[in-house]
Amino acid sequence: MTVLHLADEGEAADLVAFLSRLLHYDRGAAVRLQAAGTALAVFGRPPSFEVLTIRAARLAKPYENGLDATLDVTVSAGELLEAVDETGAVAGVPGAVTGPPWAGLLPPRGGWxxxxxxxxxxxxxxxxxxxxxxxxxxxxxxxxxxxxxxxxxxxxxxxxxxxxxxxxxxxxxxxxxxxxxxxxxxxxxxxxxxxxxxxxxxxxxxxxxxxxxxxxxxxxxx
Structure with a gap:
């Protein structure tokens, strides 16, 4: 399993809080993860609000998994939550799931x-x-x-x-x-x-x- 090394325990705790709140509104929630360098973005869509939510987190070291220098995958929010170790400030990346329609339509990264x-x-x-x-x-x-x-x-x-x-x-x-x-x-x-x-x-x-x-x-x- 790919492991993300978060910058500190605080980043891990904030990620846990974000995922927990998403799951409160949708127990079957999926999130899209994008990581490059020392930045991680977690995208979710709580159905009650009909908006896209983004939680950014800092990584302790640049993301790298073999020959891949970036991560872009949609996973189960519940499985990701279970794979976060707050004390160790790490998060295992679960297997990819078939993403909901919103996961393929994200805001642009620049030009704001x-x-x-x-x-x-x-x-x-x-x-x-x-x-x-x-x-x-x-x-x-x-x-x-x-x-x-x-x-x-x-x-x-x-x-x-x-x-x-x-x-x-x-x-x-x-x-x-x-x-x-x-x-x-x-x-x-x-x-x-x-x-x-x-x-x-x-x-x-x-x-x-x-x-x-x-x-x-x-x-x-x-």
């Missing part, structure tokens, strides 16, 4: 530009809290007969498809960032775009979404 208008971290947290509170109120107003899955999904789409302060970033992307532990610390946020993609960056991970009606520009297919 900064977008203005992103609110502060506290404002984003408050936005998510307000959305959760509104969902609970509207759910409570439903009759027992009307509290169907279809109606709850409709209310959720109405709330989370709103955009953040005119940036075009859907609130569901911020909700995903909060739920996956990316909105912590005291700053370091950024909103960037490339072609059809918008990406909310934080020091702990990123959330990327495709803009509606933006065509196919900026898609990285692999």
């Amino acid at each position: 530009r900064t977008e203005p208008g992103l609110p502060s971290l506290d404002s984003l947290r408050a936005l998510v809290a307000a959305g959760v509170a509104e969902f609970r109120v509207r759910m409570g107003e439903l009759t027992p007969e009307g509290r169907t899955r279809a109606e709850l999904d409709r209310i959720g789409r109405d709330i989370w498809s709103r955009t953040v302060a005119g940036t075009g970033l859907p609130v569901r992307a911020v909700h995903a960032a909060q739920s996956l532990g990316f909105l912590r610390g005291d700053g370091g946020l950024g909103l960037v775009s490339c072609g059809a993609w918008l990406r909310l960056r934080t020091p702990y991970g990123s959330v990327a979404v495709r803009r509606t009606g933006a065509g196919t520009l900026g898609i990285s297919v692999a």
